[in-house]
Amino acid sequence: MAMLSIENLEVYYGAINAIKGISFDVEQGEIIALIGANGAGKTTILHTITGLVGAKRGSIMFGGKDLTKTSAHKIVSMGMAHVPEGRRVFAQLTVYENLMLGAYTRKDKAEIAESLETVFKRFPRLEERRTQSAGTLSGGEQQMLAMGRALMSKPSIILMDEPSMGLSPLYVSEIFDIIQEINKSGTTVLLVEQNAKKALSIANRAYVLETGKIVLSGDAKDLMNDDSVKKAYLGE
Amino acid sequence: MMSFVSYLVNGISLGSIYALIALGYTMVYGIAKMLNFAHGDIIMVGGFTVFTAMSTAWCPVWLSVVIGIVVCTVLGVVIEKVAYKPLRSAPPLAVLITAIGVSYLLQNLALLIFGSAAQNFTSIVAGMPPFLTVLDGQAPLFFATAPSGSKAILTISMETFLSIVVSLVIMIALTLFINKTKAGKAMLAVAEDKGAAQLMGINVNGTISLTFAIGSALAAAASVLMCSSYPQISPYTGSMPGIKAFVAAVFGGIGSIPGAMIGGVLLGVIEQLSKAYISSQLSDAIVFLVLIIVLVVRPTGILGKKINEKV
Ligand SMILES: Nc1ncnc2c1ncn2[C@@H]1O[C@H](COP(=O)(O)OP(=O)(O)OP(=O)(O)O)[C@@H](O)[C@H]1O
Ligand SMILES: [Mg+2]
Numbered sequence: 001m002a003m004l005s006i007e008n009l010e011v012y013y014g015a016i017n018a019i020k021g022i023s024f025d026v027e028q029g030e031i032i033a034l035i036g037a038n039g040a041g042k043t044t045i046l047h048t049i050t051g052l053v054g055a056k057r058g059s060i061m062f063g064g065k066d067l068t069k070t071s072a073h074k075i076v077s078m079g080m081a082h083v084p085e086g087r088r089v090f091a092q093l094t095v096y097e098n099l100m101l102g103a104y105t106r107k108d109k110a111e112i113a114e115s116l117e118t119v120f121k122r123f124p125r126l127e128e129r130r131t132q133s134a135g136t137l138s139g140g141e142q143q144m145l146a147m148g149r150a151l152m153s154k155p156s157i158i159l160m161d162e163p164s165m166g167l168s169p170l171y172v173s174e175i176f177d178i179i180q181e182i183n184k185s186g187t188t189v190l191l192v193e194q195n196a197k198k199a200l201s202i203a204n205r206a207y208v209l210e211t212g213k214i215v216l217s218g219d220a221k222d223l224m225n226d227d228s229v230k231k232a233y234l235g236e
Numbered sequence: 237m238m239s240f241v242s243y244l245v246n247g248i249s250l251g252s253i254y255a256l257i258a259l260g261y262t263m264v265y266g267i268a269k270m271l272n273f274a275h276g277d278i279i280m281v282g283g284f285t286v287f288t289a290m291s292t293a294w295c296p297v298w299l300s301v302v303i304g305i306v307v308c309t310v311l312g313v314v315i316e317k318v319a320y321k322p323l324r325s326a327p328p329l330a331v332l333i334t335a336i337g338v339s340y341l342l343q344n345l346a347l348l349i350f351g352s353a354a355q356n357f358t359s360i361v362a363g364m365p366p367f368l369t370v371l372d373g374q375a376p377l378f379f380a381t382a383p384s385g386s387k388a389i390l391t392i393s394m395e396t397f398l399s400i401v402v403s404l405v406i407m408i409a410l411t412l413f414i415n416k417t418k419a420g421k422a423m424l425a426v427a428e429d430k431g432a433a434q435l436m437g438i439n440v441n442g443t444i445s446l447t448f449a450i451g452s453a454l455a456a457a458a459s460v461l462m463c464s465s466y467p468q469i470s471p472y473t474g475s476m477p478g479i480k481a482f483v484a485a486v487f488g489g490i491g492s493i494p495g496a497m498i499g500g501v502l503l504g505v506i507e508q509l510s511k512a513y514i515s516s517q518l519s520d521a522i523v524f525l526v527l528i529i530v531l532v533v534r535p536t537g538i539l540g541k542k543i544n545e546k547v
Contacts, residue, residue: 052431076437088432090425101425103438104418152435 002061003028003154003188004049004157009058011048011212013043018044020212021058031179031189033199033220034103036209040190045209046159049190050075050082052056062157073074077105081155085162087146088180095126098134098145121150122178140171147178148225157188164195176202189228196233200224206234238370238390243512244505249396249465249533251504252403256458257481258488259410260451260497265426266491267447270331273317274338276478278452282308282459284468287357297360305456312452313445346471354470357463359395365396381497395465402461406454407497414493423447427491480507483527489540498538 002025003018004008004064019041026032034042044128047053049060051072058065063078070078081102090098099119103112120127123144129137145165150158160179164172176198183189193199200220202208208216216223223229257279264272285307291298319338323331365381372391382388414420425433426443434440462477463469480503488499503523510522530538 015328050435052434071439072434073437073439076435084432084435088429088435090428090432092428093421093424093516097421099437101421101433104422149436 001118002026003061004190005061006045008047009045009048009060009063010056011044011053013044013053013099018212019048020042022209022214023058024207025186025216026051026190028156028188029183029186030204031183031202033190033196033203034192034209035194035196035199035206036235037232038194039211040062040209041212046082046084046161046190046192049159050080065100076104076153076155079154079156081150081153081158083088083146083158083160083163085148085165087139087142089134089137089142089149092133094131094133095137095145096130098151099126099152102149105153111154111170115152119151122151122181125226139215140167140175143171143175144178145166147175147182151182151187154190155187157190158182159190159192161192163191164193164198192204196229197224239512242390242392245248245509246391246396247399247505248501249399249504251463251484251501252399253458253462254477254481254484254504255497255500256403256406256454256461257477258484258500259407259453259493261482261485261531262488262490262493262496263423263447263451264349266493267318267423268320268444270306270328271335271482272322272451273332273335273453273478273482274342275455276476276481277339277473278344278455278474279459279462279477280307280469280471280474281311281342282344282456283357283463283473284350285456286360286460286463287469290358290360292403298301301360301460304460305453308452308456309449312448312455316445316448321444331392343471343475350471352471354468354473357467357469359464359466359467360460361394361398364390364394366393368392375381391467395461399461399465400456406457410450411493412455419443419446433511439547480523483523487527487530487537489537492537492539495539496539502538 004026007023008021009019009023010017010021028060034045036042044053048055049067051067051070056067058068062080065078069076079188092100100118103115106112125141126144126148129141134142137145147163163175163179167175179189179191180202191199191203200223203220205218206220206223207214207222216226257275261276262270263504264270264275282304286300286304289295289303290297315338319332320332323334366380367379368390369377369380369382369388371382371386371391372389414423422433422438423446425436425438426440428442479502484503485496487493487503488497506526507519507523511519514522
């Protein structure tokens with residue numbers, strides 16, 4: 001059975017039908033890319049999975065539970081973390097406090113300290129700035145903090161919403177390297193990206209979303225060579 | 237000189253009470269993004285609860301105070317659940333009108349039960365000697381009654397002293413709670429971004445309830461101190477202190493906890509000094525004038541932060 005399985009999901013904002021009945025699976029250990037133009041509904045899907053937005057119909061099965069019927073704050077401890085669009089770090093709090101909030105649902109102090117060490121090893125810059133308030137970090141550093149904060153919950157799957165948004169090319173490459181590293185260390189990744197080229201280059205499989213529907217899906221390599229994908233998302 | 241000290245100490249004492257009330261306004265605003273105009277009436281409910289409990293023969297003072305705090309805490313949480321929670325995503329004006337409605341509801345219930353006449357509240361430290369008495373040309377007396385016939389040039393009552401000490405202790409405890417505990421950190425996170433807080437596994441509804449509980453408990457403490465210092469109680473007891481504390485919260489920067497503390501104390505001092513040296517009728521007008529001047533110079537209040545986010 002798939003680790004995360006979405007069936008006939010429909011989401012509305014008032015009368016606006018943002019997600020029009022989509023189904024997809026994420027298998028353990030995969031990197032799955034979700035690509036699509038602005039307003040296609042990518043963020044809405046991630047928000048519905050982690051309970052920030054309610055679903056009208058359909059199911060989201062994860063860890064034997066339907067997430068559409070689970071309170072948002074109970075989902076993290078089931079092993080799912082979400083790096084939201086626009087990072088949404090707690091600007092008034094320090095880097096350290098942000099990271100500790102990432103471990104909010106965990107109890108074991110020694111294990112938390114271990115995770116903190118792992119995060120600092122992966123993002124040395126965060127350690128240098130641990131007492132700095134998050135609002136004063138650069139955009140790229142905030143992205144690292146948002147990722148580090150998500151990793152602090154020791155997730156088995158991590159959802160990332162446009163982690164490369166607004167970053168310089170050098171940072172973009174760094175972030176994508178890190179996503180691959182996170183995946184190699186055993187965390188499944190569901191990645192939403194505008195940067196389709198980069199996303200497809202690291203993903204196992206991908207889904208293409210257009211105005212709330214999945215219009216294409218398959219192996220990332222095949223999609224990269226697909227003419228319609230090339231034209232619409234790879235700018236070729 | 238001695239009279240100035242006396243006015244100043246009384247101002248700080250009154251201001252500490254304002255600060256306790258202002259903390260409730262500012263915490264609820266910071267976390268639920270709403271102005272809880274019924275907050276002042278919680279003070280009145282606290283006052284009447286303690287008043288009623290103390291007039292029951294078997295109930296000692298300390299237990300009356302505890303009952304008052306428990307009743308207010310529960311009331312604050314229930315009001316949030318029943319009246320405000322269903323409006324979580326409603327426009328701010330609807331929430332504000334609801335809060336005003338709750339305020340009138342509480343006042344009218346009190347009118348129904350206790351009538352409109354003010355009743356005499358017995359100070360919780362009634363019968364105790366003043367905290368400090370200074371007699372002309374003699375060493376100051378602490379916790380002692382001056383010999384009869386002597387003339388004190390400065391007296392600081394037990395109530396005044398108690399208000400300052402209790403408020404100080406509460407403020408220190410609250411600051412430690414918010415900055416050092418997990419629940420406190422969760423409050424700060426919810427205040428900044430509810431959605432992101434949920435993604436951390438924080439129970440946002442629970443955190444909002446906790447905020448209302450703390451704010452209402454502080455209001456109960458304030459009511460006991462206030463009714464002891466100004467020993468009267470009526471259904472309107474909460475209105476003016478409620479408004480002044482709201483002013484204090486805006487003064488200090490709404491949403492800022494140290495701001496509410498500083499704003500409250502400053503407000504009390506300004507009020508007492510203008511009563512003493514300018515005019516007791518004009519003192520409220522002067523308080524509001526100072527608020528307007530502060531807001532013109534610093535629109536976010538003394539400690540209010542400008543929100544600057546990187547996108
Ligand atoms: N809170 C909301 N209220 C009403 N409509 C919304 C809301 N959030 C999103 N929408 C609408 O839902 C649709 C999907 O939005 P969504 O944010 O999921 O797109 P996206 O694929 O993430 O786009 P982008 O790449 O620009 O981030 C859009 O048409 C958007 O206008
Ligand atoms: Mg989006």
